[in-house]
Amino acid sequence: MTQQAQTSQRGRLVLAEIAEQPDVADRLVTAASAPGGELARVAAAVREAAPRMVLLTARGTSDHAALYAKYLVEVQLGLPAGLTSTSTLTVYGARPDLRGVLWVSVSQSGGSPDLVESTAAARRAGALTLAVTNHAASPLAQAAELHLDVLAGPELAVAATKSYTAQLLALWLLVQAWRGASLQPAAALPELLAKAVGEDDVDAVAARYRFVDRLVLTGRGFSYPTAREAALKLMETSYLSAMAFSAADLMHGPLAMVDADRPVVVVVPEGPGGQALVPVLDALHERGADVCAVAPSGLAPHATVRLALPSGMPEDLAPVVQIVPLQRLAAHMALARGLDPDSPRGLRKVTETR
């Protein structure tokens, strides 16, 4: 194979999977509307159990989907929710009383031993357990009482992309079905995702940040998980020090780090979360920060560069689309640096931690 041919192969897997996201969303939305389908059955079982609280457990990319679900549960279901610290069950052997708890484990592979072990322990402790995975036959899907398939299809790239947006959408659909809300707003997603995977503004931003080695990302509320997930993609594929903070936490200390050499990516949705970012954007502007806004046009007008998002998305669904330009930015920045985003050093697709 010539060197040129090898180079042209770089990032092939992750770029293909990013491009698949409109199809995955279409598949999930179609399956969700099937009466008596998996989503309807899981939602009915959860409603019947009437949990008093929700605990979510996950690692890596899936942890950001779990964080997104935490906002949905708190805001739309009015239930307290928490992200678990897996080690309390697996390392310290805690045996909490989990009656009245819905325990949701989110994992692409369904294979990480600590998730399987902690989910089994939660089930023994009285929780109703639900696994949200991309592998219906996985150990995690078997360990939990209920399973929801995110239907992303085989994911081969080490950097998870389509399984992430599939997790977000599956969790959104579950919460709507649980509370008896319409699934209709999701019908627009395949088209919005198709637009997002085709936007041509990513190359200019990737070129601008070619020599950046430190980056801050921020968001608020529903869009904060987007900042976290984008940071992980940039760490994994370009080895950047990409640090994500909720916009409120950014103001409590880390703001001191922001200077002209450290661009700040701000994820700005329409809605209350975006409005809450206005004073943060003002503070960044005042410091002369180089701001990349991931936002519909009209929001964050002082940003230095932009990754465009469509207007009119409900804020709670926007994260499914928001992450796409950032996935593409991570892949293109790796390519611009001569790296292969499909071969992050030292990582395997399935990480086993205990």
Place this chain on the structure above:
Amino acid sequence: MTQQAQTSQRGRLVLAEIAEQPDVADRLVTAASAPGGELARVAAAVREAAPRMVLLTARGTSDHAALYAKYLVEVQLGLPAGLTSTSTLTVYGARPDLRGVLWVSVSQSGGSPDLVESTAAARRAGALTLAVTNHAASPLAQAAELHLDVLAGPELAVAATKSYTAQLLALWLLVQAWRGASLQPAAALPELLAKAVGEDDVDAVAARYRFVDRLVLTGRGFSYPTAREAALKLMETSYLSAMAFSAADLMHGPLAMVDADRPVVVVVPEGPGGQALVPVLDALHERGADVCAVAPSGLAPHATVRLALPSGMPEDLAPVVQIVPLQRLAAHMALARGLDPDSPRGLRKVTETR
């Protein structure tokens, strides 16, 4: 004032407050043993309410104390616990049903409007509310039904140090009093802290990392909050890209970033949390990472440099002492860079977010 005199003043506030920590611990331990004192009254009220779960809310440094308390609650009380996403109440106006919930707000100043607002909302939603602050007359202390004073005395440095260890210790004492366990293990802390503030190994590590601009910190379980808090101190005072991960999350992606230019600080306690770090230390050793172990002698034998911790501390109390060499490292690294750790650019002591 001559330039030399000005220079000699740098870091005066934060270094003095770091040195006060043995006295603060002594004050807290003495107050805790008073029958009918504040701790006993708060613990009795919490026991009587018999909460089914605990939600913790905080920002910045206090958020790391809240995370520590989450481990205590889950492991030692066997109750589910979660860190709240403040914005769900303040930005999105969620009105969850919080009956059966103990809501703990942790804040040095007790002044941040979003904490006051969310605590008041939690109280209206049926939670038993407890404020853990350094200001008994603060709005947060007034908003909550119960208050626990961390007795750190006025904290003037922007970078919180003594109020952090005081929060950790106050929360530890509360959980022990709540579950009826002995407070005796805390009696050793003032002496252990006095030793930690006098260790002379910090200068060598600060000198070694003088030109580092990116750093990874990690820990597991009870010691993970130490890594988070140390990262914040380094960000605030030296503007480093200091990124903290739980050791399990580090293996799910961010490990790809670790190279010879990016040292890794690993907080290694005695006990199960420290044992769970052995494979992580091995993986770092295999990659040729420059590892700084914050550990008792004998643990993490392959570390490149060390910040010594005393042996024999119970793992659940070790975080109170572990952070001290890291606070000192942050201050000394700022000084080594010609910065004033008492004047982080763009920060004020009390951050107001909504």
